[in-house]
Structure formats: structure tokens, C-alpha cells
Amino acid sequence: MHLETLAHGHSLFHRLDPRGKLAVALAYSLVMATGQSAWAGGAGLGLCLAGCLAARLPGRELLKRLAAVNAFTALLWVMLPWQVYPAGDGWLGLRHHPPGIFLAGMITLKANAIVLGLTLLLATSTVNQVFHALAHWRISPRLLQVFFFFYRYLHVLHREWHRMHQAARARGFQPRTSWHTYRTYAYLTGGLLVRSYDRAQRVYQAMLCRGFQGTYWLLDHFQWQRRDDYFLLWGGLLVALLLVLELAA
Amino acid sequence: MHISEGVLPAATLVAGAALAVGGISLGLRKLDQERLPQVALMAAAFFVASLVNLPAGPARVHLVLNGLLGLLLGWSAFPAIFVALALQALLFSFGGLTTLGISTFNMAFPAVVAHWLCGPWARGGNSQLALVAGFGAGFLGVALSALLVALSLLTAGEDFLGAAHLILAAHLPVMLVEGLVTAAAVAFLRRVRPAMLAWDR
Numbered sequence: 001m002h003l004e005t006l007a008h009g010h011s012l013f014h015r016l017d018p019r020g021k022l023a024v025a026l027a028y029s030l031v032m033a034t035g036q037s038a039w040a041g042g043a044g045l046g047l048c049l050a051g052c053l054a055a056r057l058p059g060r061e062l063l064k065r066l067a068a069v070n071a072f073t074a075l076l077w078v079m080l081p082w083q084v085y086p087a088g089d090g091w092l093g094l095r096h097h098p099p100g101i102f103l104a105g106m107i108t109l110k111a112n113a114i115v116l117g118l119t120l121l122l123a124t125s126t127v128n129q130v131f132h133a134l135a136h137w138r139i140s141p142r143l144l145q146v147f148f149f150f151y152r153y154l155h156v157l158h159r160e161w162h163r164m165h166q167a168a169r170a171r172g173f174q175p176r177t178s179w180h181t182y183r184t185y186a187y188l189t190g191g192l193l194v195r196s197y198d199r200a201q202r203v204y205q206a207m208l209c210r211g212f213q214g215t216y217w218l219l220d221h222f223q224w225q226r227r228d229d230y231f232l233l234w235g236g237l238l239v240a241l242l243l244v245l246e247l248a249a
Numbered sequence: 250m251h252i253s254e255g256v257l258p259a260a261t262l263v264a265g266a267a268l269a270v271g272g273i274s275l276g277l278r279k280l281d282q283e284r285l286p287q288v289a290l291m292a293a294a295f296f297v298a299s300l301v302n303l304p305a306g307p308a309r310v311h312l313v314l315n316g317l318l319g320l321l322l323g324w325s326a327f328p329a330i331f332v333a334l335a336l337q338a339l340l341f342s343f344g345g346l347t348t349l350g351i352s353t354f355n356m357a358f359p360a361v362v363a364h365w366l367c368g369p370w371a372r373g374g375n376s377q378l379a380l381v382a383g384f385g386a387g388f389l390g391v392a393l394s395a396l397l398v399a400l401s402l403l404t405a406g407e408d409f410l411g412a413a414h415l416i417l418a419a420h421l422p423v424m425l426v427e428g429l430v431t432a433a434a435v436a437f438l439r440r441v442r443p444a445m446l447a448w449d450r
Contacts, residue, residue: 029345029346033254033255034258072251072253076256079409079415080409080411080412099408100408103408106255107256110255111255111256113255114254114345115342116342118338118342118345118346119342122338123341127336127340140273142277142280145285146288146289146329146332148289149285149289149290150336151332153289154296154336157297175303176304177304177305177306179429182303182429183433185301185303185430187434189294189298189312189430191441192297193298193445194438194441195294196291196293197290197445200286200287200289204286204287212282214282
């Protein structure tokens with residue numbers, strides 16, 4: 001399971017301090033998600049697309065992300081242009097509702113703009129960098145520790161799952177719509193849970209053996225540089241511009 | 250069960266975030282140093298197991314597993330689900346940052362409800378009743394989540410009535426499969442590791 005497909009590159013966006021990127025990403029998401037202006041949506045989409053191209057993010061990966069979000073918006077394109085009426089009125093109790101098309105278009109625009117923005121700003125950092133950025137912001141340390149262990153052992157447990165699944169297949173297991181299939185998956189899930197629980201206990205004991213006293217030390221200390229100042233300035237200005245477009249609408 | 254960004258109004262997003270923060274802090278308060286890795290690793294196990302899709306007639310359904318998660322973890326289901334959703338937002342830009350709060354609540358609150366309603370029977374002495382409670386927890390987890398997602402959509406306006414209906418209908422087979430899988434998983438854990446079912450006691 002390779003997850004950080006976009007995190008390793010050499011563009012400006014890969015080198016920026018994750019704290020600055022996270023701040024801009026958050027402001028951008030808030031402005032875009034709550035806005036109602038097609039101009040702002042279009043401008044955001046254009047800016048982020050240009051950024052993604054400048055950062056030379058692989059097109060395949062971008063398309064995969066856009067496909068995932070547009071699976072949801074496709075549902076809106078099908079549903080929103082129709083209104084449900086009491087039986088007997090219109091075709092199948094549905095009636096055409098033109099403003100719905102505009103609404104679906106608006107949401108599609110905003111959703112795509114936000115996905116591109118988050119891809120550009122967050123997926124270009126490794127997950128651990130983002131954790132550390134959050135830790136520097138003094139977000140609840142316990143929540144970050146849960147996050148840290150979760151991500152650290154996700155890969156381990158995925159391998160474990162894969163091994164158990166392979167073993168089941170080697171014994172001739174074929175998934176069908178049957179109680180046997182569901183029970184098999186339930187037992188695999190239960191087995192994985194028991195293993196994760198036991199592993200957590202061993203991890204904690206190993207930490208105690210190494211003198212753990214409740215402090216998680218931060219090993220990465222980012223160097224805030226001149227370029228991060230510029231990025232924050234320009235990012236902030238562009239988000240403010242989008243906000244002005246929203247308010248003007 | 251994600252709602253993409255740009256759909257919900259600001260009021261819903263803020264309310265969802267506030268509810269999620271409340272649930273997460275309740276869930277974290279119960280964690281000491283030893284239980285913290287347990288919650289995190291079990292959350293990872295749930296994440297991995299929910300990547301699988303199962304055949305259900307001609308279609309395939311994704312397991313949600315929030316009922317089983319709730320049975321085991323209680324309020325700690327909130328941080329467990331939050332980290333999983335946050336990771337998806339970070340890595341795949343899936344779900345997004347602004348909807349993180351409302352999505353966490355929509356999935357974790359049903360988990361806690363399953364814990365309250367079905368937990369005592371799932372742990373209890375009668376193994377027939379435990380199967381029923383397991384089915385109930387799995388069914389209820391998905392059903393309540395779908396309902397909450399549909400209600401969240403409706404706060405964006407009546408235009409979404411059709412989409413809300415569709416979400417409920419589309420999750421009916423998931424509820425059944427989820428109920429069956431959760432029932433079998435509860436039976437498994439009762440035999441193999443009953444202490445895990447009483448983790449949040």
C-alpha cells in the first residue's frame with residue numbers, strides 16, 4: 001500500500017514549509033466551500049490547476065482524485081434537476097427543475113477546485129510533515145498521538161490483512177453472496193482486530209522498556225524561510241481576492 | 250459515506266465541527282497512555298478492513314464497520330473515525346477539510362449509539378442474544394449514518410430531497426450485509442477474545 005504518491009518531488013510546493021501550506025489550504029477551503037459565486041469557483045479552479053501543472057504533479061494521479069470526487073457530483077447531476085412531487089403529477093412523480101442544473105454545476109465547480117487545492121497544498125507534504133506542522137500549532141497532543149500510531153501501523157496491519165486474505169484464498173475461498181462469505185470476512189476482520197490489539201500492547205511495552213515517560217519528542221523542526229513568507233503573503237492575497245469575488249456576487 | 254465539499258451550508262459545517270470536537274474530547278479523555286496505542290491500532294485495523302468490498306447480489310458493497318467499532322470503543326470511536334477521515338483528506342483529498350467535522354459526527358455518533366443500545370447484550374451471557382445485538386449494532390450503525398448524511402444534505406435545501414432519498418435507498422443492502430458481518434464478528438470475538446468486547450467498561 002503506497003499512499004504518499006505525490007509527496008516526493010522537487011517543485012516549490014514540495015519544498016514549502018507545511019505550516020504555511022496548511023494555513024493557506026484551510027483558508028482556501030473555507031472560502032471556497034461556503035461561497036456561492038461561480039466566478040470565485042472558476043478562479044480558484046484555474047489557480048489550483050495552474051499550481052498543479054507548475055508543481056509537475058502526475059496527471060494520472062490528479063485524474064484519479066478528480067474521478068473520486070466526481071462520482072459524488074455525478075449523483076447530484078442526476079438527482080438535482082428533478083423534484084419529487086406527490087404521485088400522479090409529472091413523470092413518475094418527478095418534475096423537471098432547471099435551477100437544479102445550475103446548483104449541480106456550482107457544486108461540481110467548487111468541489112473540483114477544492115480537491116485540486118488540497119492536492120496541491122497538502123498531498124505535496126508527507127503525512128508526518130503535516131503531523132509535525134500540527135504539533136507545532138499545539139493541536140491536542142493526544143489526538144496527534146492517536147494519529148501518529150494510526151498512520152505508523154496502518155501499513156503493518158494492511159500487510160497482515162493481505163497475508164490472512166491470501167491464506168483464505170489459498171484454501172479455495174471465493175467471495176459470493178452467502179452467509180459463508182460474510183462469516184469468513186467477519187472472522188478475518190475479527191482476527192485483524194485481535195492482532196492489532198495485541199500489537200498495541202507489545203508496542204506499549206516496548207516503549208516502556210525504552211524509558212517512555214509520556215513525552216513524544218518532535219524530531220522534525222522546520223526552517224521557516226524567506227520563500228515561506230512570500231508564499232504566505234501571495235497565498236493570503238489570492239484567498240482574499242477569492243473572498244472579494246464571493247462578496248461581490 | 251462522504252459529502253463532498255461545497256455542498257453543505259456554513260451553519261451545518263460549524264455545527265458538525267462543534268459536535269465532532271465535543272465527541273473527540275470525550276473519547277480522548279478516557280484514554281490513558283496504555284490505551285492510546287490500542288485505540289489507534291484498532292482504528293487502523295478498521296480502516297484496512299473497510300477497504301474491502303463484498304458481493305451483495307449483483308452489486309458490491311463497502312463495509313463501513315462503524316457499528317462494530319462503536320461496540321468495541323464506545324466514545325473513543327470519535328477519535329478513531331476522525332483520524333481515518335483526516336488521513337483520507339490529507340492523502341487523497343477525499344472528503345476534504347471543511348466537511349471533516351460533520352462527516353466524523355455522522356459516522357461516529359451512530360457508533361456510540363450502537364455501543365449504548367447493543368453493547369450490554371453483545372457482552373452478556375446469552376450467545377443467541379449477542380448475535381442479535383451484533384446484527385443490530387451493524388445494521389444501526391449504517392442506518393443511522395445514512396440517515397444523518399441524508400439530514401445533513403437536507404440542510405442545504407429542499408433541492409437535495411431526491412439525493413437524500415437515494416442515499417437511504419442505496420444503503421439498504423449495506424445495512425443488511427453490515428449487520429450479518431458484525432453479528433459474526435461479535436460471535437468470533439466472544440469466543441476468541443471476550444475482553445476486547447468489554448474494553449470500554
